Amino acid sequence: MKIGILGCGRMGGKLGVLFAHAGHEVIFSYSRRQAKLDDLTHQAGARASTGTPAEAANGADAILLAVYWSQLEDVLRQAGDLSGKVVLTCCVPLDPSDTQLVIAHMQSGAEALARRIPQAKVVAAFQTVPSEAFFDVFAARGRPERPNVVYCSNDAEARAVAASLIGDVGFDPVDAGPLHVARYIEPFAMLTAQLAYAPGVNPKLTYRFERYG
Ligand SMILES: NC(=O)c1ccc[n+]([C@@H]2O[C@H](COP(=O)([O-])OP(=O)(O)OC[C@H]3O[C@@H](n4cnc5c(N)ncnc54)[C@H](OP(=O)(O)O)[C@@H]3O)[C@@H](O)[C@H]2O)c1
Numbered sequence: 423m424k425i426g427i428l429g430c431g432r433m434g435g436k437l438g439v440l441f442a443h444a445g446h447e448v449i450f451s452y453s454r455r456q457a458k459l460d461d462l463t464h465q466a467g468a469r470a471s472t473g474t475p476a477e478a479a480n481g482a483d484a485i486l487l488a489v490y491w492s493q494l495e496d497v498l499r500q501a502g503d504l505s506g507k508v509v510l511t512c513c514v515p516l517d518p519s520d521t522q523l524v525i526a527h528m529q530s531g532a533e534a535l536a537r538r539i540p541q542a543k544v545v546a547a548f549q550t551v552p553s554e555a556f557f558d559v560f561a562a563r564g565r566p567e568r569p570n571v572v573y574c575s576n577d578a579e580a581r582a583v584a585a586s587l588i589g590d591v592g593f594d595p596v597d598a599g600p601l602h603v604a605r606y607i608e609p610f611a612m613l614t615a616q617l618a619y620a621p622g623v624n625p626k627l628t629y630r631f632e633r634y635g
Pocket residue numbers: 429430431432433434452453454455458488489490491493512513514515516548549550551552553554611
């Protein structure tokens with residue numbers, strides 16, 4: 423798959439490197455420092471390159487949107503027309519202090535994004551795992567019981583792409599249903615962040631749901 427990364431910080435940078443290591447072609451974009459994009463490309467290997475957000479989005483089979491909520495408009499404007507594209511969002515709609523959800527309860531950031539780019543196929547994924555865990559999960563991907571990542575979308579193709587990419591980086595994907603379930607996923611992401619970043623603990627936190635009987 424050809425994957426465009428919009429936002430190359432803790433989430434986009436790490437997931438982009440792992441997507442490339444899993445065999446995908448990756449284009450990194452939307453860092454303020456070209457040297458950072460070049461370093462990620464180096465880490466990712468021969469299947470990776472850098473470009474503008476428009477170059478990353480154009481021709482991509484899937485786009486990972488990994489920016490702070492406050493940068494959403496800017497990155498979408500730079501990316502251009504996303505009609506028909508599968509857009510995975512790991513964004514949590516937080517205020518500038520990074521502590522409060524600015525969209526919640528009756529709505530979600532993923533639904534707001536889908537209204538903003540109505541011709542795109544939006545899927546919410548990866549919000550619920552701290553980026554610190556990604557490389558360890560990838561290294562342990564041969565284990566029979568992998569940690570979960572929940573995802574949700576109204577689009578069948580987007581759901582299939584998300585499940586495949588979640589699996590490629592070492593998680594066991596859990597289809598949580600339609601996009602409005604992001605109303606519960608995004609607060610759950612706040613819980614996992616709360617647990618991951620509690621004082622004095624190791625932030626490499628993952629989760630796994632078990633169904634008995
Ligand atoms: N970090 C996590 O573990 C985690 C977990 C779950 C969900 N999330 C969500 O994932 C999304 C991305 O989080 P992140 O931790 O990957 O963020 P991050 O490390 O700050 O990365 C954000 C990216 O956006 C880029 N960017 C470009 N212009 C920017 C500007 N004017 N101001 C700020 N950033 C700008 C940054 O550029 P530079 O490279 O120049 O900094 C960076 O590449 C957020 O919505 C967050 O809530 C994060």
